[in-house]
Amino acid sequence: MVKQVPDTANISGQVMKADGTVNRAKLPAIFNPEDKVALELALQVKDRFGGKVTVITMGPPKATDILRECLYMGADEAALISDRKFAGADTLATSFVLSEAIKKIGKFDLIFSGRQAIDGDTAQVGPQTAEKLQVAQVTYAEEIVSAKGDKITIRRKVDEGYEILEATLPVLITVIKEAGEPRPFKAKRVMAYKNARSLLELEKMADSNSLLSVDRLKEDYLSKALFISTYTLDELNIDPGRCGLAGSPTKVHKVASVKLGGGEHESIEPTKDGLRSLIGKLAADHIFG
Amino acid sequence: MPNFFTDNADLQFQFDNMDLQEIITLIEDNFSETDVYNYAPADCDDAMDNYRKVLEIAGDIAGNFIALRAAEVDEKGSTFADGKVRYAQGISEALDRLEKAELLGLTLPRKYGGLNFPTTIYTMAIEIISRADASLMNIFGLQDIGETILKYGTDEQRDEFLPKLASGHHTGAMALTEPDAGSDLQAVKLQAYQDDDGNWFLHGVKRFITNGNGDILLVLARSEAGTKDGRGLSMFVCYAGDRLRIRRIENKLGIHGSPTCELHFDNVPAQLVGKRKFGLIKYVMDLMNGARMGVSAQAQGISQAAYEEALKYARAREQFGQPIADIPVVTNMLINMRVMLESNRSLLYATARWVDLRDKLEESIKRLKERKQPFAEEVTRLKEATRIAALLTPMTKYTLTEAANKITYDALQIHGGTGYMKEFNIERHVRDARITNIYEGTSQLQIVAAIGGVINDILKDSFEKKETQNYKGILQKLAGHLAEIREIFLECRKYVTDKNDQYFQDVAARELVEMYSFLFVGYLLLDEAQVNNRKAFIANRYIVNALAHTRKNAESIRNEQYADLLHAGEILI
Numbered sequence: 001m002v003k004q005v006p007d008t009a010n011i012s013g014q015v016m017k018a019d020g021t022v023n024r025a026k027l028p029a030i031f032n033p034e035d036k037v038a039l040e041l042a043l044q045v046k047d048r049f050g051g052k053v054t055v056i057t058m059g060p061p062k063a064t065d066i067l068r069e070c071l072y073m074g075a076d077e078a079a080l081i082s083d084r085k086f087a088g089a090d091t092l093a094t095s096f097v098l099s100e101a102i103k104k105i106g107k108f109d110l111i112f113s114g115r116q117a118i119d120g121d122t123a124q125v126g127p128q129t130a131e132k133l134q135v136a137q138v139t140y141a142e143e144i145v146s147a148k149g150d151k152i153t154i155r156r157k158v159d160e161g162y163e164i165l166e167a168t169l170p171v172l173i174t175v176i177k178e179a180g181e182p183r184p185f186k187a188k189r190v191m192a193y194k195n196a197r198s199l200l201e202l203e204k205m206a207d208s209n210s211l212l213s214v215d216r217l218k219e220d221y222l223s224k225a226l227f228i229s230t231y232t233l234d235e236l237n238i239d240p241g242r243c244g245l246a247g248s249p250t251k252v253h254k255v256a257s258v259k260l261g262g263g264e265h266e267s268i269e270p271t272k273d274g275l276r277s278l279i280g281k282l283a284a285d286h287i288f289g
Numbered sequence: 290m291p292n293f294f295t296d297n298a299d300l301q302f303q304f305d306n307m308d309l310q311e312i313i314t315l316i317e318d319n320f321s322e323t324d325v326y327n328y329a330p331a332d333c334d335d336a337m338d339n340y341r342k343v344l345e346i347a348g349d350i351a352g353n354f355i356a357l358r359a360a361e362v363d364e365k366g367s368t369f370a371d372g373k374v375r376y377a378q379g380i381s382e383a384l385d386r387l388e389k390a391e392l393l394g395l396t397l398p399r400k401y402g403g404l405n406f407p408t409t410i411y412t413m414a415i416e417i418i419s420r421a422d423a424s425l426m427n428i429f430g431l432q433d434i435g436e437t438i439l440k441y442g443t444d445e446q447r448d449e450f451l452p453k454l455a456s457g458h459h460t461g462a463m464a465l466t467e468p469d470a471g472s473d474l475q476a477v478k479l480q481a482y483q484d485d486d487g488n489w490f491l492h493g494v495k496r497f498i499t500n501g502n503g504d505i506l507l508v509l510a511r512s513e514a515g516t517k518d519g520r521g522l523s524m525f526v527c528y529a530g531d532r533l534r535i536r537r538i539e540n541k542l543g544i545h546g547s548p549t550c551e552l553h554f555d556n557v558p559a560q561l562v563g564k565r566k567f568g569l570i571k572y573v574m575d576l577m578n579g580a581r582m583g584v585s586a587q588a589q590g591i592s593q594a595a596y597e598e599a600l601k602y603a604r605a606r607e608q609f610g611q612p613i614a615d616i617p618v619v620t621n622m623l624i625n626m627r628v629m630l631e632s633n634r635s636l637l638y639a640t641a642r643w644v645d646l647r648d649k650l651e652e653s654i655k656r657l658k659e660r661k662q663p664f665a666e667e668v669t670r671l672k673e674a675t676r677i678a679a680l681l682t683p684m685t686k687y688t689l690t691e692a693a694n695k696i697t698y699d700a701l702q703i704h705g706g707t708g709y710m711k712e713f714n715i716e717r718h719v720r721d722a723r724i725t726n727i728y729e730g731t732s733q734l735q736i737v738a739a740i741g742g743v744i745n746d747i748l749k750d751s752f753e754k755k756e757t758q759n760y761k762g763i764l765q766k767l768a769g770h771l772a773e774i775r776e777i778f779l780e781c782r783k784y785v786t787d788k789n790d791q792y793f794q795d796v797a798a799r800e801l802v803e804m805y806s807f808l809f810v811g812y813l814l815l816d817e818a819q820v821n822n823r824k825a826f827i828a829n830r831y832i833v834n835a836l837a838h839t840r841k842n843a844e845s846i847r848n849e850q851y852a853d854l855l856h857a858g859e860i861l862i
Contacts (some may be wrong), residue, residue, distance in 0.1 A: 012290075052308075055675070083488075119585040155595070183389050184346060184350055184386055184389055185346050185349075185390065186389070186390060186391050187343045187346060187390055187391040187392055187404055188328040188391050188404070189328070190328075190339075190342050190343065190346065191327075191328035191329075191330075191339045191342065191343070191404075192328040193329040194338070194342060224327075
C-alpha cells in the first residue's frame with residue numbers, strides 16, 4: 001500500500017493560503033518516503049523467496065504517477081483505487097476502502113505499507129487495514145529476518161532497541177525508513193512502463209480527443225500490458241456511507257494559521273557568569289532541568 | 290535533491306537541441322526491435338524520451354548518491370592486501386546502485402542485455418557521473434571493452450562476455466600499458482603463445498592498469514615472437530584468476546577511487562580477439578579513440594563540478610564589503626570558466642555525434658552487406674564521418690582536458706587559501722583533473738593525432754559554407770572574426786607547409802590545431818546563438834578571445850619562435 005503525498009520536506013513560501021489551508025498546486029506531490037521503503041522491503045522478499053508484488057494506492061488520478069514509479073522499481077502489478085466519493089477520507093474510511101480493494105484483488109501472504117505518511121503522520125491506516133482484514137500486524141518493521149512455510153520472522157524497532165517476532169501468514173507489516181534504501185528505477189522498466197496508464201488517465205485522454213474512445217484505449221493498453229487496473233466505488237461494490245467524507249467521523253474543527261516569530265531577545269556574554277545565568281533562566285522556565 | 294542531469298541547464302540545452310535522428314534510425318535498424326523488447330523505442334521521439342528518462346536516473350544517482358560519497362572515496366581510496374584489491378566503500382556502493390539501475394551496459398545491443406543507446410548519450414552519462422566522482426568514471430567508462438568484443442569478437446565470444454559486462458556482474462579492464470610501453474605501445478612485450486592444441490596463453494607484466502582487478506580483461510600482447518613493432522601485436526581477452534596476479538596498486542595524486550594495478554600474467558589462458566597482428570594497428574586505436582571520448586567527458590564533468598564550487602564560493606564569500614563574485618577580476622575569471630565550460634560541451638557533443646555516426650554507419654553497412662542490399666550511399670557518408678571523427682576526437686580530448694586543468698586551477702584560486710585545504714572539494718577536483726590530459730594519450734599526442742586533418746583542411750567545405758551564411762545582429766560581426774581566423778590559419782598553414790620542415794611542423798602543430806578548433810567551435814556557438822539569445826554572450830567572448838589567440842599563435846609561427854629548438858643543447862643547462 002503506497003500513498004502520494006505533498007512534499008512537506010520542501011516547502012516554499014506560497015504553500016499556505018491566506019486562510020491557512022494548503023495550496024496543493026504549489027506543493028509537489030511525491031511518493032511517501034516510508035511507503036517507498038515498504039516497497040523496497042517487499043521487493044527484497046520477492047528477490048529472496050519469490051512471489052509477486054502488487055501495489056495499490058488510493059488517490060486521485062494523478063496518484064498513478066507513483067504507481068508507475070513502483071513499476072520502475074520492480075513491482076509486478078499496480079492498481080489505482082479512485083473515485084470522487086473516496087475523497088476527504090480519514091484513516092477509518094481509507095482503511096475500509098483499502099481493505100475492500102485488497103479483498104477484491106485476492107489472496108495475499110504479506111501486505112507492506114510505510115509506518116506513516118508525511119502529510120498526516122497518523123500511522124493508523126496500516127493497523128486499521130490489518131484489523132479490517134482480520135490479519136496479524138507487525139508495525140515499525142526494520143528487517144525481514146527470515147521466512148519459511150507459513151512463518152515469517154521480523155525485526156521491529158521499539159523505543160530502546162528492537163525485538164524479533166515470528167508471525168503466521170498472512171501478515172500486514174508497517175515499515176520504518178531505516179529498513180532500507182529504496183532501489184533506483186531500472187532503466188529498462190522505465191522505458192517499458194513510462195506509457196502505462198490507469199483507466200482515469202485514459203478517460204482524460206479520451207475526453208480531450210473526440211477521435212478516441214475509452215474502451216478502445218483500454219483494449220489497446222491492455223494488449224500492450226500497459227493498463228493499470230483501476231477500482232472505483234461501483235467496482236468494489238461497497239457502502240458509500242463508509243467511504244470518503246461521508247464515512248469519516250474525524251472532522252476538522254478549525255484551521256489556524258500559526259505564525260512563528262521571535263519576540264524579545266537578550267544577549268548573553270560568552271563568559272562563565274553569562275552561561276551560568278542562561279542555565280539558571282532555562283531551568284527556571286522548565287526548558288530543561 | 291540535486292539531479293545532475295536536470296539541474297544542468299547547459300547539458301539540457303545540448304540535449305534539447307541535438308539532432309540524433311540519423312543516428313537513431315541507424316542504431317535502431319529502422320525500429321526493428323520495437324515488437325521484440327518492451328523497452329525498445331517505436332520512433333525517434335520515443336527514443337529521445339527514453340534517453341532523457343534514463344539520463345534522469347543517472348543524474349539522480351550521481352547527485353543524490355555518488356556525490357555524497359566522493360570525498361570519502363578520495364580520502365580512503367582503493368586498498369590492496371593479500372593480492373586482492375578492495376574498492377573504497379563508496380565505489381562498491383555506487384557500482385551496486387548503477388548495476389541495479391541497469392546503467393552498466395548502455396551501448397551494448399539489447400540481445401546481450403544492453404540498452405542499445407548511442408555513444409552520445411553514453412558520453413552524457415559519463416559527464417554526469419564524473420561530475421559526482423571522477424574516479425568512478427574510470428570503472429563506469431570501461432563499457433568500451435564490451436564494444437570492442439562486439440565489434441571484433443566472434444559470435445561465441447559475444448555470447449560469452451557481453452551479457453556479463455552489460456549486466457554489471459563483471460567489470461572489465463584494458464591491459465595495454467607496460468613498464469616500457471606507455472605512449473609508445475609498439476614496444477609492448479607481454480608474450481602470447483599457443484600450445485600444441487592452439488590454445489593461447491599470456492605471459493608477462495602490465496602496468497598502470499585501471500581497474501586491473503576487473504573480471505574480464507582485454508590484453509594487448511606480442512603474438513608474433515621475434516617481432517619488435519606494432520605489427521607483431523594482437524588483442525586477447527581473458528578472465529581474472531589464480532594465474533593473473535596483482536602485484537601492487539599505485540599511490541596516485543588523484544582519482545583515488547579507481548585502482549591502478551600492476552599485473553603479472555603467469556601463463557594465463559586467453560582467447561584471441563579479431564585477427565592476429567591487428568591488435569595495435571586496428572583494435573587498440575579503436576579502443577583508444579573510445580577512451581579518449583570517455584576521458585573528455587570525464588574532464589567536462591570535473592570542470593562542471595569545479596565551476597559550481599567556484600561560483601557558489603564566490604557568491605557566498607564576502608571581502609571588502611561585497612561578495613567576491615562581484616569583484617571585476619573575479620567576475621571575469623568566472624565568466625571565462627563558464628565560457629570554456631559551455632564551448633567545450635558544444636565541442637564534446639558535436640564530436641560524439643560524428644563518432645556515433647561513424648560507428649553506426651559501419652554497423653549498418655555490415656548489415657546491408659549481409660542482407661545483400663545496396664550500401665554505396667552509406668559508404669560515402671562513412672568516409673566523411675570517419676575523417677571528421679578522427680580529427681575531432683583528439684582535438685576534443687586536447688581542448689577539454691587542458692581546459693579542465695585551467696578551470697580547476699582557477700576555481701581553486703577563487704577559493705583563496707581555503708581552497709588549498711583538504712576540507713573543501715576543490716583541491717580534489719584539481720588533482721582529479723590532472724590525469725585527464727595525460728592518460729589515453731597525452732595532450733602532445735593528441736596534437737600529433739589531429740594535425741594531419743588540420744593540415745589537410747578537412748573541414749574546408751563546411752567552413753566555406755558557413756562563411757556565406759547570414760547571422761543575426763552582433764553574430765554577423767563574430768562571423769567576420771571567424772572568417773579572419775580562417776584567413777590567418779590558411780596563411781600559417783601555408784607558411785608551415787612551404788617550409789617543408791618536419792621538425793618545425795611538429796612544434797607549430799599545436800598552434801595550428803588550436804586555430805582549427807577555434808573555427809569549429811566558433812561556428813557551433815554561432816549556430817547555438819541563433820536559437821538562444823543568451824548563447825550570444827558565450828559566442829562573443831569565445832570568438833573575440835579566439836581571434837586574439839589566433840593572432841598570437843600566428844606570430845609564434847611567423848616569427849620563428851621555435852628556431853631555438855636547434856640550440857636546445859646550449860639552452861638547457
